[in-house]
Amino acid sequence: MKAKVIFVSAGPGDPELLTIRGKREIENADVVIYAGSLIHKDILKYANEDAILIDSHGKTRDEIFAIFEKYVNEGKKVVRLHSGDLSFYSAIQEQMEYLMLRNIGFEVVPGVTSFSAASASLKREFTSPGISQTLIITKPFGKTGKPAKESIAELSRHGATMIIFLGIHLIDDVVSELRDGYPPETPVAVVHKASWREEKIIRGSLSDITEKVKNAGIESQSVIIVGYVLEKSGVSKLYSGG
Secondary structure: OOOEEEEEEOEOOOHHHOOHHHHHHHHOOOEEEEOOOOOOHHHHHHOOOOOEEEEOOOOOHHHHHHHHHHHHHOOOEEEEEEOEOOOOOOOHHHHHHHHHHOOOOEEEEOOOOHHHHHHHHHOOOOOEOOOEOOEEEEOOOOOOOOOHHHOHHHHHOOOOEEEEOOOHHHHHHHHHHHOOOOOOOOEEEEEEOOOOOOOEEEEEEOOOHHHHHHHHOOOOOEEEEEOHHHOOOOOOOOOOOO
16 A cells, blocks of 8 residues: 555535545545544544544644655555535645645545535525526635635626535625625525534525524534525426427
């Protein structure tokens, strides 16, 4: 087994939504670095009993990089376990570039996104013929920089289905921006901890979702979905008899 770092998506939370390959990589890992505040603890049960488990919560970027180097130099296989999908909002790029600069081998194992799990929980497809054929995935302004032209207000003017991450604690601001482009009756769904046993679903519209979210006491780990696909459906031509 060649020493390297394997980035593994843990998926939205439910351990059974981990990919087969992701599970195998965890089982064969010598070291598993995981985000303790985000990863479902049952996923760690797949690690072998001799594996070193390291919670990255509270660690700096440089501290995590040092862990990579230490164990790869010792000839160990390191799994870096991330929640959700690795293709966005995962901070994986800076980690990969660090490893490339030091000629440390690595691989990436993708996984199920939390908005895919939210779609399953809501029992709604996020695109629908004649309703919306576009998904906009975004987040509010925050500590991480974001171009002004990608503000939620600007994006809302497209009228497409919008999926908003990392914004539930800013629900007042998010809704205020959304109303620049969407009418107040636009359907909204909030899915907290999609696929977890603790999952909560809140449905409403732009006119009342803020109050509902605050009443539910939800402030983290949620995806916000906005658009008429939550209530309306078109008919696909894919299986049409014509």
